[in-house]
Amino acid sequence: MAENTNMINDLNNLKTEIEESKIELQNAKGKKEALMEQLEENFEVSSVEEAEKRVKKLKKQIEELEIEIEEKYNKLKKEYNF
Numbered sequence: 001m002a003e004n005t006n007m008i009n010d011l012n013n014l015k016t017e018i019e020e021s022k023i024e025l026q027n028a029k030g031k032k033e034a035l036m037e038q039l040e041e042n043f044e045v046s047s048v049e050e051a052e053k054r055v056k057k058l059k060k061q062i063e064e065l066e067i068e069i070e071e072k073y074n075k076l077k078k079e080y081n082f
Contacts, residue, residue: 039051
C-alpha cells in the first residue's frame with residue numbers, strides 16, 4: 001500500500017512538473033515572438049538567420065570604412081607633414 005502511495009505522489013509530482021514546464025514553454029514562446037517582432041520592427045529582418053547575415057554585412061562595411069579612413073588619414077598626414 002505504501003508503494004502505491006509513493007507511486008501516486010511521484011506521478012502527481014511529475015504532473016506538476018509537466019504543467020509548470022508547459023507554462024514556462026508558453027512564456028518562452030511569447031518572449032520569442034515579442035523579440036522577433038522587435039527584430040523585424042527595428043531592423044527589418046524576419047529571422048535570426050537574416051539578422052546574422054545583416055550583422056556580417058555590416059561588420060564588413062565597418063572594416064572597409066576603417067581601412068578607407070586610415071588610408072585617407074595617412075594621405076593627409078603625408079600631404080601636410082603632421
